[in-house]
Amino acid sequence: MIRFVDATKIYSNGVVGLKNVTVKIDKGEFVFIIGASGSGKSTFLKLIMHEETPTEGEVYVNGYSVHNMPKSEVPYLRRSLGIVFQDFRLLPNKTAYDNVAFAMQIVEALPREIRRQVPLALGLVGLSKKAKAYPSQLSGGEQQRVALARALVNNPAVLIADEPTGNLDPKTSMEIMELLDEINQRGTTVIVATHEKSIVDAMKKRVITLDRGELISDVKKGSYTNED
């Protein structure tokens, strides 16, 4: 499903993002990527979604060779992924419903299909009643739920979340994590980059630890304390 083979990313300013990382994430897994700021968590995710390409090595995602794929294929790679960000990244001038529908319009889904799937996705994240609200009318947790619904609506094989709880209070954070777990139970591979100890410890999932770009540990049912 996702495979890094000796992948290295050095940015143009000389900063090392990742260094010789080899790792494999199978279908249906739930994986935390942890590490301090600048450890390479974001670079790891950026390589998966082709926001960056590796300087050396290979990265395979859902059958795409990310390290040497043509630009025209990038949209298709991204459609096979659901992406959730710390700052939600919702379109401010669209309602919750339209934000979710937008992801389906991009893949040119039939209007009938959109009318059926969007309420289901909003229902899954518990926001059926806020479909008509604009992002500015929603709380942080609710906005992140909309972002999750958007990420899920096209049934992606992999869901990537970059610090999804970074802007949320602990209670809401746990709710979002439970939601991610539920999504994972339905068969979607979930990869979460975070530095929130409590969440990682509570979830008891696979934990990949990065430090200054290097993969220093990869533990099944791990916790943040493995690193401490």
Add this chain to the structure above:
Amino acid sequence: MKIRTLRLLAKEGTKNVYKNKLMSFASLATILATLFVLGLVLLIIVNVTTNLEAKKQDLQVKFYLRVDATRLEEEEVALFIEQSRASGVVAEYQYESREQAYENAKKDLKYEALMEGLTPENFAVGYFVTLTNPNDSDQFIAKLKLFSGVDSQWITYPKQELERISGMVRVFNYVALFVIAVLMVISILLISNTIRLTVFARRKEIEIMKYVGANDWFIRFPFIIEGMLIGLLGALLSHLLTSQAYGWIKDGLNTLFNSIKISGLQLVEFGELSIRILVVNVLFGVTIGIIGSFMSVKKHLNV
């Protein structure tokens, strides 16, 4: 891309014009101002060119037959001129018979004594020909010289005048082209800057679209529709403004000419040019809008 999607994106672009009111207004104002200036420049060009061309039309080929030309020779020339008019080479002509030439000479000459002993038979038949295209004069004169009845010494055409006017038209056209080119460059810079601001304000939106998996055309299309609509609106408004302003300028100049008693300068009616100016405005506005949007979005697509 499916028709359904194109329709959706076109709707999106149309809505965006309204949603981003301030930026739309800024772009619209820029396009309007540019097209207004362009319209006025075009009108000046048309007016100057029309007046210069009219001056060219006043130039006539004048020629006389030999005094001893036979009837047959006269008829040959008459037939040639008539055919030339039928084929469109000659716009119009005046014929001066021997009798008319005699009468005219009598009128012109102060001393009747000079006319003594002269009869119409001592005068030659003359033609004053206005060519449809003054540039055909050389060819026309060459043909005239082939006729035995035509006195080739008495073919006159103010060639220097023609060349002077043609030269002026040419220089003026170059200047006009230069002014239009400069205007175009300025307007493209102005408009793409304004659109770049619009796009910059919405770069987050573009970024989100990219992350959700939109391809470049999906992102670009609404912006292009937006640019096109603003260009079109700018063109229509500018057309209204230009027609009004031209009306005022024309009235002002006519009053001025009348007051200083200058005549002969004919200002073209806006109505005659209305469609042409509108077409130029619309083409220019829409193209600028589309190119401006296309270029400005491009920069933000590499996410």
